[in-house]
Amino acid sequence: MPKLSAYEKEREANIARNRALLEQLELKQAVESLGFPAKQAPPKTKAKPVQSTKKAKEKQEEAPRRQSARLRNTAAFDPNESPSKKRKREAEEQERFAKEAEERIEAQEREFLAKRPRHNDLDLVELTDEGVEVAQLSTELQAITQTAHPKRLGDADAFVYEEDEKDKAEVEQLRQKLQGMKVVARAKVTENRVYSAAYHPDPTKDLIFFGDKHGQLGIWDARAPPDEDGNENESDPDTKENGKYWRLQVHWPATSKSSISSVKLDPIDSHTVYTSAYDCSIRALSFTTGISREIFTNDDTLISSIDVVPNGREMWISDAAGGVTHLDLREDKSKGKWYQLSEQKIGCVSVNPTRTNFLLTASNSREMRIWDTRKLESMVLDLSLEESATEFDSEVVTKYRESKEGAGFLRSEWRHDKSVSSAYWDPRGRSIVSTSYDDSIRLWDVHTSAFKSSKAFPSSRPFARVSHNCQTGRWLTVLRAQWNPNPDVYPHFTIANMNHSLDIISCKGERIARLSDPSKITAVQAVTCSHPSIVERAATGNASGRCVLWAPADE
Template sequence: MPKLSAYEKEREANIARNKALLEQLELKQAVESLGFPAKSAPPKTKAKPVQPVKKSKKKEEELPRRQSARLRNTAAVDPNDSPSKKRKREAEEQERLAKESEERLANEEREYLAKRPRHVDLSLVDLTDEGVEVASLAAQLQNIAQAVRPKRAGDVDVFVFEENEKDEAEVKELRKKLQGLKIVARAKVTENRVYSAVYHPDPTKDLIFFGDKHGQLGMWDARAPPDEGDDEDESNTDTKEDGKYWRLQVHWPATSQSSISSVKLDPVDSHTVYTSAYDRSVRALSFTTGISREVFTNDDDTLISCVDVVPNGHEMWIADAAGGVTHLDLREHKSKGKWYQLSTQKIGCLSVNPTRTNFLLTASNSREMRIWDIRKLESMVSDLALDETTSEFDSEVVNQYRESEGSTGLLRGEWRHEKSVSSAYWDPRGRSIVSTSYDDSIRLWDIHSTAFDSPKPFPSSRPFTRITHNCQTGKWLTILRAQWNPNPDVYPHFTIANMNHSLDIISCKGERIARLSDPSKITAVQAVTCSHPSTVERAATGNASGRCVLWAPADD
């Protein structure tokens, strides 16, 4: 090999420096022009999020271009005009400016009112965006309302065994049904993060309601055939949506100020869905009339965190961020509700006992889970000789009543967690309790039926088991809550999201029944869960992007 001259050596060194500099600046085209080899493309990930179905759009007509208001309304000025014409022209100009100012103020007023919460009755046209087929949505709601499907009550003494072998047999039977569940449908039901969900009891379909961060209620018929007009790519089954869904802007404005904190169905006929939101209101959407009406609103700035409906369908309990609960009779005006401050900090969850409706369960940021006897709360006015028109009882009044002799049995049980209690619910029997907490634990209680009959506090409030579970969702994920399967005919069990992108199903004794996952289709935490009230092999989940999943047997 001939010896390189000093010039050629310096030239080779310059080429090497330029190559390194260009690669450092990621100037791909410049590198390629110098003849350097290109980098290989990164491998594609297996899991792809489902994409919303593209609707066919009509070609928009070209609108006329905007013209300057100054050029459109201002006439050419003639320097030879008489003083009277100049005064007339100036007066017309001032009148025009005044009119434009009035129109601008009117538009600003309309925009301001559009951002305020809505307290009036709203039709389906008001709840949906332009272009949505309201007729098909109304027909779907009417179809749901054809059959009466009341919430079935459980038996407090069912599935109570003295031998452990019987519990193991029930768990084994459930495991056989549930561990084989697969993802059978996916769709982006809501536009934003899913906050809450409820499964409709209709056994002929999989109909789930999801509430999102911006006040939107997504109604998903997960197994429905797609519309004929949908532009689908049949070859790409990994990213296409399944079923049909409708998005209803139930709460307003469409911002995080209207996050739907809970969704409940009417327990009497399931023809009404109740939603509570951070806009300080509770609304009821009737399937028979298609009208959304406001049933409750807070006059102050206190956020509503949770609601539960009493099995008789006439009463509702509402929790708020001020540590209070409101008892509302749905047959009376919304101003007739009574407010009791049961905690010094936010009550994030409450649950009415489904078989003994006099017992109310609350979970708060004060780290306490408590069981209250509602009958004692209602007798507070007479026992303390208060004014019968009193509708608000702050913590001072409640504590005063707790220290009095007549309050025996008001607080039936309590348990202090190590950190805030994010949720606590009664099971369908009204016997077991499951709680979740930021101390990364799931706790389970089993209260004997005889303990409810005595007016004294429960003999023991200690949980019988504690399960380690990561509950550190942070800022961008919905709080993990353990949700009981509402079916009273099966062995009690609950679902809860796992931070490893899976769904855990656990029995009332704390034994894990199944862990459902599919890395090829799920790459996000399924934070919100719910189960079908009558079909055992059904579960639905939702994540932080509004994408929802239906779990069912693959061959169903």
């Protein structure tokens, strides 16, 4: 053994001394004797998101790896096989290779077709995942059809007062009802970000339809008793889901190319739900038959918004090319007429409910406009166009608008500081609310006499402008102010607040209530809607597909 130097001896001694010292020390007792406080566990999160009770899809089995013929037949290869056996083996291998190639081609074709939009009629079985109880959903939809719930329209002169005190009294009465609303139900209704919503008018239940980013329509019966299926989260009230919900893949493919931009119910009986999506199609799901059929398609233009005329026979469609399409639902979808009313995307279209010939559009060109659609009917004759024409570009529309015959076609317009994300008529067909990326909510009140004249409205200036943060960014759905469709109450609308609350504002621009619950909500409730019959009801949805029902806590 080589002799150690003085340095190495000292080093070995230090190591031995330190090892002995560490073995003798009792660190835990020493810390306690010095009186240091024990390390505390991190505080629990204030709000726990509800966890979906739906079972996750099972992972698909991986396809077997491809191997060369030499590796596959190494074990069975016989170097002494006869020529006849060799020829037979090679023939079998060629047949197997041909069959495998054919299967690969068929799989590629199926994969290609799976990424294309579906234009055929689809039943509930085709719309739902395997394992979903279709019979229960069918029974639920059939129960709705037992009673018709037509869309109720307001009176244009209702809630119009000369004295401000009466307006204040109406607002105060409404505030007493709405400010007591709480979070009474939560559920992860859709798998992805909520883009649109509609509240069914049935007064006996809270049935809400949510459209998500990947073409999925979530149907939520928020107050229904949950199924007794041994829910894992049932013991934890913070993560428990409420009610029952079903997910229907009405638009395809299940990607962001199929985001549902609008959800509308049939205004005649509410037995059909219409959905428009970025896959350039509009589908109608009938509760009576359980069949989803395509009623309109556009090959290459993204559909941004739809609205159904109260007579239930007509629909107006806005798109990313700056156009609107008038569709008669009684005719073939190919007969829809397209008019380019803007050079940029029209993100929102709204039909006046009491004077259906007045159409409201909001576009990325920063303009909100009101059009008299009666002029469109005579445009073909006035410009001597072909009667069979179905598309009219901006050049044709502008030429007609500036002509003598087209006077009164554009009734009013107002330019915002930035893009107009939405603009809607209220149930009376009198007030207008718009939202814009300039962080403002604007309100208009159109006098009844202005509709009776054939000239442009005397004033287009909004009477109120409310500051509101509308900078949703890339990961949140655009904020839209949605009127409460109930015509029996003082006009008011709901809009999400970036501070995770729900704002309720009157038609005069006065805030009625701000609903929030930090213990249950920690995300922006970007999409909102209200019950058409019950005042104290509102529903919201966020970017993860989780939805909330707001109602009085004691009901």
